[in-house]
Amino acid sequence: MTYKGKFRVWRGDGEGGELQDYEVDVNEGEVVLDVIHRLQATQTPDLAVRWNCKAGKCGSCSAEINGKPKLMCMCRMNTFEEGETVTVTPMRTFPVIRDLVTDVSFNYTKAREIPSFTPPADLKPGEYRMQQVDVERSQEFRKCIECFLCQDTCHVIRDHEENKESFSGPRFLMRIAELDMHPLDAADRQHEAQDQHGLGFCNITKCCTEVCPEHIKITDNALIPMKERVADRKYDPIVWLGNKIRRRPS
Structure with a gap:
């Protein structure tokens, strides 16, 4: 017809x-x-x-x-x-x-700002080991095809051009969360997400999840868990004290 x-x-x-x-x-x-x-x-x-x-x-x-x-x-x-x-x-x-x-070059600029996977300095390539449950935690995020629809619909940058310098958007906060979930990644992803990539700007409206063609649960499985880990580290007194003790010189 x-x-x-x-x-x-x-x-x-x-x-x-x-x-x-x-x-x-x-x-x-x-x-x-x-x-x-x-x-x-x-x-x-x-x-x-x-x-x-x-x-x-x-x-x-x-x-x-x-x-x-x-x-x-x-x-x-x-x-x-x-x-x-x-x-x-x-x-x-x-x-x-x-x-x-x-012109979607903004996204590639933000991608370059994220340090790549960083294993512990004393870990040799043949010693990389992961449990399947650890693989499955972040496997969902690997489905991303970088269509940037989540970036487009995120009102933090859609409606506020001035936020682009300090906010990377859901696609790249998801990438940081993926690396933070990796048991062999030694970089400080939580500090990076909050202070360098603007995690605090996200108010979890789930608009990014709604437009994802790969049906990745960006908000529920990446952004909210990342926010929870950042909040624990920054505001939980027991976690704060534990971090202070671990950093104490021997």
Whole structure:
């Protein structure tokens, strides 16, 4: 079955732009990215859109569809009514390069600020040992495809550009939590999360979890546990005293 779909697509660049209306064929079983490609092929060959795998695994085709951050290749057209106008806009949190393509370099800058896995200095490579239960704790976070939809929907940086310098966003706080859960990681991830990456800015609204295409429970399984460990270390008097004793010179 084919019908004429109504699309409203943002066109422009960093200097400005506007929403433009189009009518384009929609076939049964298609996703939004299929229709955007047809729009390129038939009406707007200069429409800029970023995509790669079309299978929900590369994270390239992130956009906002009817105001909600989604992957265009995973948003099926049968979720809309035939007469409904589908509005496609670039991710609002990041600067627009052109049309639906945004500059997501902020995320790569934040990624570089996180020290990599740091084993104890006296541990040799052949001595790395982990229990399966420890592997499973952080395995969920490895599913991240870095679509940056969680970063886009997080209101701490979406609505407050000034926070970007001191807040890394849910994707990278999740990375820090993953490393903190690793039994062989010796870096001070809790201090790093709070003082360098702005964990305290997060107010656990779970909006990042809601838009994750890999269904990672970012808030429940990474951010909240990280907040709890930071709070224990900073405010629990018994933990505070224990840390003081362990640091006491021999």
